[in-house]
Amino acid sequence: MAALAPVLNDIDRDLDNALERLFAFLRIPSVSTDPAYAGHCREAAQWLEGTLTALGFETGIHETSLHPVVLAHAPKPGTPHVLFYGHYDVQPVDPLNLWETPPFEPRLATNAQGEREIVGRGASDDKGQVMTFIEACRAWKAMDGELPCGVTILIEGAEENGSQGLPEWVAANRDKLGADIVLVCDTSMWNPTTPAITTSLRGLAYFEVKVRCADRDLHSGFFGGAARNPIHILSKIIADLHDADGKVALPGFYEGVRETPTEILEQWKGLDFTAEKFLRPIGLSEPAGERGRMLIELIQSRPACDVNGIIGGYTGEGTKTVIAGEASAKISFRLVDDQDPEVLARTFEAFVRERIPADCSVEVICYKGSRAISLPFDMPELDLARTALAEEWGVPAVTIGAGGSIPIVGDFKRLLDRNTLLIGFGLDDDRIHSPNEKYSLTSFHKGTRSWARILAAFGAVA
Amino acid sequence: MAALAPVLNDIDRDLDNALERLFAFLRIPSVSTDPAYAGHCREAAQWLEGTLTALGFETGIHETSLHPVVLAHAPKPGTPHVLFYGHYDVQPVDPLNLWETPPFEPRLATNAQGEREIVGRGASDDKGQVMTFIEACRAWKAMDGELPCGVTILIEGAEENGSQGLPEWVAANRDKLGADIVLVCDTSMWNPTTPAITTSLRGLAYFEVKVRCADRDLHSGFFGGAARNPIHILSKIIADLHDADGKVALPGFYEGVRETPTEILEQWKGLDFTAEKFLRPIGLSEPAGERGRMLIELIQSRPACDVNGIIGGYTGEGTKTVIAGEASAKISFRLVDDQDPEVLARTFEAFVRERIPADCSVEVICYKGSRAISLPFDMPELDLARTALAEEWGVPAVTIGAGGSIPIVGDFKRLLDRNTLLIGFGLDDDRIHSPNEKYSLTSFHKGTRSWARILAAFGAVA
Structure with missing residues (x-):
């Protein structure tokens, strides 16, 4: 040697x-x-x-x-x-x-x-x-x-x-x-x-959702109360993605997700992986996500959904009374076990589309996914x-x-x-x-x- | 003369x-x-x-x-x-x-x-x-x-x-x-x-809401499922602003709003003010907002709430697996009759604050309002x-x-x-x-x- x-x-x-x-x-x-x-x-x-x-x-x-x-x-x-x-x-x-x-x-x-x-x-x-x-x-x-x-x-x-x-x-x-x-x-x-x-x-599935309503930006004084607002539609979609217990609310999302074996959970309990140690350094103290799970489960063995970015309407300094014609968000999912990104892509797009009013449109871009x-x-x-x-x-x-x-x-x-x-x-x-x-x-x-x-x-x- | x-x-x-x-x-x-x-x-x-x-x-x-x-x-x-x-x-x-x-x-x-x-x-x-x-x-x-x-x-x-x-x-x-x-x-x-x-x-009350969670942007792979996401919080607030019938869901919001007199409503019915004429030119066809109201009421005699802008996280081209530390939205209300923008400002801020998790913070900027x-x-x-x-x-x-x-x-x-x-x-x-x-x-x-x-x-x- x-x-x-x-x-x-x-x-x-x-x-x-x-x-x-x-x-x-x-x-x-x-x-x-x-x-x-x-x-x-x-x-x-x-x-x-x-x-x-x-x-x-x-x-x-x-x-x-x-x-x-x-x-x-x-x-x-x-x-x-x-x-x-x-x-x-x-x-x-x-x-x-x-x-x-x-x-x-x-x-x-x-x-x-x-x-x-x-x-x-x-x-x-x-x-x-x-x-x-x-x-x-x-x-x-x-x-x-x-x-x-x-x-x-x-x-x-x-x-x-x-x-x-x-x-x-x-x-x-x-x-x-x-x-x-x-x-x-x-x-x-x-x-x-x-x-x-x-x-x-964990695997990944990453999407961009572009909601389009009016064909131009509108004055919210003129049209407010009568014209669709794409930011409202997008916010509703995002709000609907999680239920009150922090679980992802997409139909069938947890299919293929296995419970972590008890012996592994016991090992993890011994690791002293606390919110104080993991979240305090970034200025937080309470785990978000699924209720009733250990913090280490949430980031290692459970799937998750996060909005990675959102933009629409006036975002400069001060005020502008505008209703945007278009708004978009980047939304991604972390996958575990046997969750299939291709199945998820279909479920997610359907979930989005059923929340789009008939006179508005949406584009769902599906970036590369991985198991x-x-x-x-x-x-x-x-x-x-x-x-x-x-x-x-x-x-x-x-x-x-x-x-x-x-x-x-x-x-x-x-x-x-x-x-x-x-x-x-x-x-x-x-x-x-x-x-x-x-x-x-x-x-x-x-x-x-x-x-x-x-x-x-x-x-x-x- | x-x-x-x-x-x-x-x-x-x-x-x-x-x-x-x-x-x-x-x-x-x-x-x-x-x-x-x-x-x-x-x-x-x-x-x-x-x-x-x-x-x-x-x-x-x-x-x-x-x-x-x-x-x-x-x-x-x-x-x-x-x-x-x-x-x-x-x-x-x-x-x-x-x-x-x-x-x-x-x-x-x-x-x-x-x-x-x-x-x-x-x-x-x-x-x-x-x-x-x-x-x-x-x-x-x-x-x-x-x-x-x-x-x-x-x-x-x-x-x-x-x-x-x-x-x-x-x-x-x-x-x-x-x-x-x-x-x-x-x-x-x-x-x-x-x-x-x-x-x-109509009067106006205009706010900016800045939600802050972690003290920096986070990797969504590491932290997804455990760290609060300010875009989720903001989206939930925006989604909660309207009920399923399109009414503004702020407590007491409709106090001071009077029903339009029947004779005025009759006049308006004669005006032939249709969605086809008002919304079609901007690429829409269905009135948004409160259900069961005439379109002309929605824009003239009823109050309304619109998000005028939203931004948070990664908004460039392609993907970035980030959980934003901060996200913000501009939200405004059109007021009618005796609605008081100062009362609204208090109600709105309370409505926002009760939706902020204990380890996150929010700033509500109140721009000038008018009756x-x-x-x-x-x-x-x-x-x-x-x-x-x-x-x-x-x-x-x-x-x-x-x-x-x-x-x-x-x-x-x-x-x-x-x-x-x-x-x-x-x-x-x-x-x-x-x-x-x-x-x-x-x-x-x-x-x-x-x-x-x-x-x-x-x-x-x-």
């Missing part, structure tokens, strides 16, 4: 340079959902291509129907082979005015607790996490001349846009993606000192990774379910018949998708060390 | 020049609700000052707490004296992308029916209407050297912003506003060929104006109630003890407050002729 200690030492010694490399990556505004940033997405792919080529990977940029993917190979015959997946694209930055510093000018800050944080869009989701793996590879190459096991790296550019184009590309390039297991670094730790391996993920997934607990790689993480962090890694969705994990199972280990070093307060996104310097540093250990453990199997 | 015929001839002959003067006025982007346009509001006041001074009025610009007012005097001892009121400010122009040509580049267009229209923000509300009166004065001065009766002109700059500062200014300047009656040109005709005098106006007003049918000036309008248009003028609010009319009654005749030449499809606002060239031309006749009729009383 190759020597791990010098590799870990090299990671410690090279941390400042590693940060500089991450900052260069973070400066590229690779927002995937806005076509105006398409050039920057390609720029991020090219940056990765250069970085991975310099590390000795055989690297290429491949086109998809949206942004290109980067694929890099470093085979090592006679050892297990891992496929690492991450994404170089980032979320939009609005509301821009809430950022303390420009989102694409990354910086190192010290928080109120004296901890150092990397601040910038993508710091945690997912550029910072991707770079923990790449930096681990760099250290192995630098110290040992090669990696402990075979590695293929696949970095896509449309994860924040539903991974548009990626499943088709994976299906068409199965031959390039041979591996024993998939590794993903896009999830969170259990808490700042306890690593976690995510073994289940929930859960991974087998008996993967040998799971044990190897838990041991490696425990050695780095000094405490056992927790295996958890995650509330968010990484649809491509289901695609890897379906298209490559491979399981995925989700090991991430994000923290719950990383403000991903929000202003002032950050990634703990400890996450970056110990995350890199963790991957160095995991690669060593996989290589030692040979 | 001075000779009317040459004055009407002069109006006909000078129409092109009158249009040029109106266009110059329309080119000034005097949006009163946005502080960025304050300089342009003053510019509009100065334009009026120059115009009225040139016509021989003793004219001054007076400061208020918001935008200045223009006051112009042309006394004529021994004749009745009228106070004409209008406003030089205009509504914001958004959504700008729906304008076919820039809003402050007025133009003459020909509509699908071959009728000529003045297009631009303010063309109808209220610059075009104001200029009908000023052009009538110009023609009288040009042909007769003086006006038929005494005239004071008061043009304010904050009508679209709740006439902020005007009541205080009127109260402090009663001595400058002596008149027998107030004339306002800011209302509509019954239809394109039938003039109308508006004898009642509904109705004018006496026995004013002698009403008969004079009806006769003058009938002579110009060839059909009797209809006396109607108007759905919109002109709060200052109540202030003139309260502060100056004077009644107001509301005579306007707008049309229901003028798209005031909307993109592509227009004013019929016929309205402008025959409106000017109408005022020339009305001034003559008032002067003849002497």
